[in-house]
Amino acid sequence: MKPFTTFAMVLLGLISLLQLVRFLQAWDVVVNGVSIPVWSSALACVITGVTAVMLWRETRR
Template sequence: MKPFTLISVVFLSLLALLQLTRALLGWEVTVNGIVIPVWVSGIAFVIAGTLALMLWRA
């Protein structure tokens, strides 16, 4: 596996874990006065996790 591919896999995996943690613990995120719903983190977890898995298998 190329070094930059490995870095991308690690980054996407950490991002997915962070999103999953937010979804499970219900952390509130506010961007410019707008509250981001927790379900958005569920979608972000699936996308980041899928990308990490696809890169790992490539």
């Protein structure tokens, strides 16, 4: 397994978990005065989680 692939897989997994925690805890996020909706964290969790799983499956070949 290549080191960068492992790093990317772990990083995407952590981002996915953090987005899931934000979604479940309903943390407020404000960027430059604009409130980011909580539902966007659910979408980000799914996208990053699927990408991490795809990388993991790629390395198993």
